[in-house]
Amino acid sequence: MLRLRAVAILMLLALALVAASSPSSSSLASSPQEVRVRGGESLPKQTRELIAAAARADAGELSRRYGAAYNRDFTVYLPGTVEEFARIGGAATPAEAIGYADPSRDLVVVSPAVWKGEPWRVGTVLLVEISHLVLDEKLGLDREELPHWLDEGLSTDAALDWSLARGWPSLQRDRLTRYRFLTLTLWQSISGSRQQELATRAALRRGDLPSLAGIDGLFSKDTSDVRLAYAASYSFMHYLTRSHGEGARIRLLGALEGGADIDTSFRLAFGKGLAALEKDWRASLLEEGWPFGMLSTLAQLLVTLTVVVFFGVLLALGVIRYRRRGPYSHARRMSHLLIAIIVTALLLGTPTAGAATQTAGTAGRDAPPVSVKAESEIPAAYRSRISAVVFDRAAALSVAYRHSYERPVTVLLAARSDRFPRVGAAGDVLAVARPAEASIVVSPKSWRGDPKGLDGVLAHEVSHLVLGDKFAQGGAPLPRWLDEGLAQYVAGTWDFDLDWAGQRERTMRAAVASRSLLPISSLEPAFNDPDSLSLAYAESYGFVQYLSVTFGRQRLERFVDRASSSPSVEEAAEAALGRSFGDVEKEWRAQLIGDTQWWQLLLDDQTFLVLLWSVLAALVVLGFLLNSRRKRRAYERMEEDDARWDYREVSLDEREADDRVPE
């Protein structure tokens, strides 16, 4: 019973993350899309609702990513047994499949092995399968005509890429830290993409990697071939998006949609034919050597190794103890202590679990037109992506900030970075928002980089535009902490940098530990001082997050609304939160101090965690060695005794031999 409940909670969390982190896509859709969830009756009603919400959000996001308009109602089916799963899928679906999509029936089926056994994977399965639905709608092709490697490669790439872009790694820290044991699972699911790369590389080195044309044949073979087929499809498409950007993917789909054949479409999108691209891809697989940072590989290896050694030795100690039945109390005590340490390390996370990120559910009205200007050439697809994000965010924030933002927005992609000031440790400014002119100027550093990163930058800057406009109309001065706090908070899962959230958290902990937290009222000058800038951002974010968690989104919205026309934030807090601003700040501070423990500073640190495991393993080995040496001595002494004492007078029980050390 307890296990069932735990599974339901896990699933709920995972799906809440997906649902909460998805942008509202309804602003671009004409009628709300209906997603039905069938089967899965054993799940709580709320979980099923979350699955539907996550599926709808996935369809919206994937439509945006593919430049498609998938607006059909569809069904997510959760069959109760593996037999039923196989029956619905027909002969084409292998029993070990985790899910499949049937565009002709507007149907996505999730294997019971996943939704019952590994609920945290439901989010990924939904993404991959819904991607098939959206691609089918976009390309209007029979599934037979689109090569499998292209269909599967695009879907896996988009799904893994998206779950990364939505900040799953930072989610570990932000939301699931209370359930620290969960993070290992998430971590593993993330490194799934790395495993795909490794499998492909290994096959190439063995000479087993077929040509693209040959990959399709593998999908119908046995398990290891199917795995390779997926891995290679993913690797190829991932290589292309990584090297040519997401705009190229949208161009590719546009060309396919227009009826161009596969090779022509690739030529149009990537400037090279399929054969040449395939050659480049194979060359890149060989030359990279290490598929990802050597350090992280070593760290993963070390962690795995120490965990294995640790549990191996623990097991060995247990077996020895059982065999000898001796009261080797120091060994027992040590193993108890170690188990306690590990359980504590796994379970204790930051008690400040964040709330779901703000996204407005029903956006769509009053979204402004967006014009994108660039000082140097950019692809049309990139341009349309930028205006889609700005449009979407402005619509969503119009709802969240209770302010119809109707101004036409200009986004300027600057060619030179020297007009952006450097600000202390925070580095270069990524973009600047000018609410008075309704414009955003983006540094080449962020727009020439990863387009996913740009989404986060835009989300942040659009918040400044909408909030700035609201306060200008309301007549109240906009406090900097509220402006930056909300901008970071609403950009939440759109974080520019996956490490941003972790960095922010570490800055806060360090400030709490060194008693250098600044009062909210004195944050204003801190934003202008390079030394305190990072802390000012982190505190702004932390306080806004606290307000949202403590008072709920509704009341935070009311507070923002009130503050825009109040003489002071103190007055707005009294009216909207029903408490004095000073008291709220005091409670936040007390909670921060109460929550932050010295060991959290250490647990934040990956290097320390690796070290901790290594030391634990070393301790166990040392204990084991000491133990056996002690025993060997005891035996030696026993043997000396044998020479002097009558053999039969000595108990054969080791316990007594051990305790009765002869004089």
Ligand SMILES: [Zn+2]
């Ligand atoms: Zn900002």
